[in-house]
Amino acid sequence: MAFASSSVAERPFAPATTAGDVSTIVYRSRAVAPLSDQDLQRLMRTAQARNGREGITGVVLYDERQFFQWLEGPEEGVKRVMGSIQNDRRHTDLEVLTHYASPTRRFSGWDMKLAARGANPALWQSDVLEPPRAIIDDLRRRPASAPSLLAKLMPLPVAAGDSPLATSLAGKPLGNTTVSILKDVLLKTVIPLLHHHEPAAADAEDVPVNPRAAELAELLVASDQAASLSLIRELRGKDVEGRHLFAPLFEPAARALGDLWGDDFCSEVEVTLGLCRIQTAVRLLGADTRRSVVSSVQPKVLIVPAPGELHQLVAVLDSEWLWSEGWSPQSEFPATDRALGDLLSASWIDVLDLSLSAAFRRKDSLVRLTETIKQARRASLNPALLVLVGGRTFVEVEGVGTAVGADIVSRTSLNVDRYMVQGMKTVGEGLHCTEQCEDAVG
Ligand SMILES: Cc1cc2nc3c(=O)[nH]c(=O)nc-3n(C[C@H](O)[C@H](O)[C@H](O)COP(=O)(O)O)c2cc1C
Structure with missing residues (x-):
C-alpha cells in the first residue's frame, strides 16, 4: 500500500503524551474498491470490538471511496490500531492529517460510528449517522481540513434554556479546564508547528492551519480572556513572534467562529465578541513585538x-x-x-x-x-x-x-x-x- 505521508512516528509535531493524555489521529485514505453496506458493516464490527478493548473512540466518514477517520484514546492503543489500519488492504494512499495529545476526548462514548450518506439506518441502528451535506461539500473541497470538519459531527451538549456554548464553556468551574486546554493547544501543537513550518508565501492555502483552531474558537466565545492572554504571552516564548500566530491560529479561529454561528451554536453577538477577544490578543501581542527598522521610503x-x-x-x-x-x-x-x-x-x-x-x-x-x-x-x-x-x-x-x-x-x-x-x-x-x-x- 502506498503512503502519501510519513508514518505517524515520524510526524515532526507528533507529541509526547503524558499519563492521562488522549492521543488523537486524523487521517484520510481511499478505498481500493467501492464498499457496499455489508462491507462497511463487517469493517465496523471488527473496529468497534477492538476499539472497545483498546479504549478507542472516534468516527469514520465514508464518501465516494474516500475515508476520513478520527481515532482517539491511549497512545499505545492508538498506535497498535493505527498499525493495523495502515496495513489494511481495503484502502490505500493513507495520509495522516494531524496527530496530537490533549487532555480531553472529542467523541466520548462513540467506540466508532460510521458517517455515510444514504446508509440504511434500519441496518445500522445507532451506529451510523447522516453527515450534513455542508460537511461533505467542505471535505471534498478542503480535505486537509478534515480534523475540524469531522469534529463538527459530534453535537455540543445542550441544556434547556441556554445556548450550547454558553452552557458548556461559560462560568467559573470551567475556567481551569479552558486554560488547560488552551495551554495544551499552544504548547503541544501550535508552537511546535510554528518551529517546523515557517510559512514562506502569503497564501492561506500554504499556511498550515492549526487543526484545533475550531476548538479555540469555541473557547474564545466564552473563555476567561485575561487568563488566556497571559497564557498566550507566556507560551509564545522568546523566539516566536505573536504575528506568527495570525495565519495558523487566529484567522482560521475567526472562520470557525463564523461556522459555529452557521451551525446555530452561538449568536452573531457571540461571534463579534469572540473576534474582539482575538483583536485584543493581537494588540497585546503587538505591544511585545520588535519592530523592523522604520523605512524612510514606504508606500502610503x-x-x-x-x-x-x-x-x-x-x-x-x-x-x-x-x-x-x-x-x-x-x-x-x-x-x-x-x-x-x-x-x-x-x-x-x-x-x-x-x-x-x-x-x-x-x-x-x-x-x-x-x-x-x-x-x-x-x-x-x-x-x-x-x-x-x-x-x-x-x-x-x-x-x-x-x-x-x-x-x-x-x-x-x-x-x-x-x-x-x-x-x-x-x-x-x-x-x-x-x-x-x-x-x-x-
Ligand atoms: C478505513 C478503515 C478504518 C478502520 N478503523 C478501525 C478502527 O477504528 N479500529 C480497529 O480496530 N480497526 C479498524 N479497521 C480495521 C483494521 O484495519 C483491522 O482490520 C482490524 O483492526 C483487525 O486488525 P488485525 O487484522 O491486525 O487483527 C479499519 C479499517 C479501515 C479500512
Whole structure:
C-alpha cells in the first residue's frame, strides 16, 4: 500500500503524551474498491470490538471511496490500531492529517460510528449517522481540513434554556479546564508547528492551519480572556513572534467562529465578541513585538474595514503586520463611501486595504463593496490606486476579488507587505515610490 505521508512516528509535531493524555489521529485514505453496506458493516464490527478493548473512540466518514477517520484514546492503543489500519488492504494512499495529545476526548462514548450518506439506518441502528451535506461539500473541497470538519459531527451538549456554548464553556468551574486546554493547544501543537513550518508565501492555502483552531474558537466565545492572554504571552516564548500566530491560529479561529454561528451554536453577538477577544490578543501581542527598522521610503497605505462592515479583525491583523515590518499605515473607520472618498482625496494614498468580516462570508455585501471600490478610485488623488481586499469571502470563493473590482486579494495577513509591493509593481506606472518600496521590503 502506498503512503502519501510519513508514518505517524515520524510526524515532526507528533507529541509526547503524558499519563492521562488522549492521543488523537486524523487521517484520510481511499478505498481500493467501492464498499457496499455489508462491507462497511463487517469493517465496523471488527473496529468497534477492538476499539472497545483498546479504549478507542472516534468516527469514520465514508464518501465516494474516500475515508476520513478520527481515532482517539491511549497512545499505545492508538498506535497498535493505527498499525493495523495502515496495513489494511481495503484502502490505500493513507495520509495522516494531524496527530496530537490533549487532555480531553472529542467523541466520548462513540467506540466508532460510521458517517455515510444514504446508509440504511434500519441496518445500522445507532451506529451510523447522516453527515450534513455542508460537511461533505467542505471535505471534498478542503480535505486537509478534515480534523475540524469531522469534529463538527459530534453535537455540543445542550441544556434547556441556554445556548450550547454558553452552557458548556461559560462560568467559573470551567475556567481551569479552558486554560488547560488552551495551554495544551499552544504548547503541544501550535508552537511546535510554528518551529517546523515557517510559512514562506502569503497564501492561506500554504499556511498550515492549526487543526484545533475550531476548538479555540469555541473557547474564545466564552473563555476567561485575561487568563488566556497571559497564557498566550507566556507560551509564545522568546523566539516566536505573536504575528506568527495570525495565519495558523487566529484567522482560521475567526472562520470557525463564523461556522459555529452557521451551525446555530452561538449568536452573531457571540461571534463579534469572540473576534474582539482575538483583536485584543493581537494588540497585546503587538505591544511585545520588535519592530523592523522604520523605512524612510514606504508606500502610503490606508487600512479600512469596508464602510458598513462591523468586524475589524482583518484590518487589525494587516495593520499589525505592516507596523511590525516598519511601515506606518493609516487606519481609519469611515462609516460611508463618501467619508472614505474624503480620506482618499485629502492626501496621496498608494494602497487602499479594504476588508470584510474574517468570520462571515458576507455575500450580501459584495454589490455594495463593488460600488465602494468604484467611488474610491474616482475620489483618489492617485489615478493608479492599488485596491487590496481581504476577509473570509475572498479566502473561500474564487474570483470574488476581481468581480468587485479589486487589484489584489489578500487571503491572509501573512506577508501582506510583499503582496502590496508586488501589486504596485504590476498595476502600472505613475506610482511615486514603487522602486524604492521594493528595495525597502527587500
Ligand atoms: C478505513 C478503515 C478504518 C478502520 N478503523 C478501525 C478502527 O477504528 N479500529 C480497529 O480496530 N480497526 C479498524 N479497521 C480495521 C483494521 O484495519 C483491522 O482490520 C482490524 O483492526 C483487525 O486488525 P488485525 O487484522 O491486525 O487483527 C479499519 C479499517 C479501515 C479500512
